[in-house]
Amino acid sequence: MTECDGHGPLMSVQVDGKSCTSLKDQASGAHQDVMVGGNVATSVLENASLTKTKMYVKCSSNVNGKRVFDKKHCCLYCSKSSTNLTKHLLNKHKDEVRIKQIMMQAKMSQERKLQLELVRNLGDYKHNCDGRSKGEGEIIPWRSPPEHVAAEDYIPCPDCFAFFQQKLLWRHHKECAFCKRSDKKHVFRSLKSEAELLLPSTHEVSRGLQEHVLAMMNRDEISILARNDPLITSYGEKLFQKHGHLEHLHQHISCKMRELARLVAAVRQLDSIVIWLADCLCPDKFDIVIKAVKELCGFAQLENKYKIPSLALKLGHSLKKCCRIAICISIKKNDDVKRKSLEDFMYLCDKEWSSEV
DSSP: OOOOOOOOEEEEETTTTEEEEEEETOOSOOOOEEEEETTTOOOOOOOOOOOOEEEEEOOOOOOOOOOOOOOOOOTTOOOOOEOOOOHHHHHOOOTTHHHHHHHHSSSHHHHHHHHHHHHHHHHHHHHHHHHHHOOOOOOOOOSOSSOOGGGGGGEEEETTTEEEEGGHHHHHHHHOOTOOOOOOOOOOHHHHHHHTTOOSSSSOOOOHHHHHHHHGGGGSSSHHHHHHHHHHHHHHHHHHHHTTTOEEEEEEHHHHHHHHHHHHHHHHOOOOOOOOHHHOOOOGGGGHHHHHHHHHTTTTTTEEESSSSSHHHHHHHHHHHHHHHHHHHHHTTTTHHHHEEEEEEEEHHHHHHHHHH
């Protein structure tokens, strides 16, 4: 796996006999060391206060154009950071499904390299999202900048999940090896808008659902969507309130949420306007939802059969439950227009789902 640029050096100063360490050039102003009574005091220019409670991006530590390989990446499975993540993954996590598949690939092959790169990116993505949620810690970018850049300026690529500066994401996307579309175009009108959907959601999730369901989900694109979609998480909350005391049903809740997330992803491929599950629950989207369900369940038109018939039925039940949740929300918000639209979609599900699906 190719390593990216490294991190900036640390500066240590003595204050009253104690050592203090700060990141070099991590704020807009520079640190100034001043001798006071034999001790070194650090004064910082305005808006340049650096503490570990804030988000930051470490700068490259390259010297005179010579590359320094000291950048650490975060492990997807154990969250430990390492300067040689490939070695760590192959030695410590060789029993993981993804790693087993990678080890089956020929050494030095392009496919093996890409799969390792994706696992690395997903580990950094998970770490970065945790930092964004807490508002503190280091953001690990694809390439460390030569000078200070605000951590908030970084967003993930929708295809490879590596973090790039917003103004540079379009340039990377032209060459991204993980984009499967021949024209490099996404279903969203704005690449930046799609990237921002991958950032941590602003809506709160209960501790029980977070620890017992979301934390146990496979780390992939579908789980990202399931975690961030407000209606899917609300559906998960309802299921957890009912079945949360039964540990063996936690996996069932996770599967239900992932089924809906897969449906939303399929609808997105057919309609660029759709972003969340709530956008699907409109009467004018009913036919598109039906088409997405058929594609997702492997419907063979000539044989008039489903490859996964049970999934089509499950999705129908889940959509109706999500409709009820959304109707309750619209009533609480006194949004009669939205409530009427949801009730119409529910009516279509009741009358046409069994015949259309």
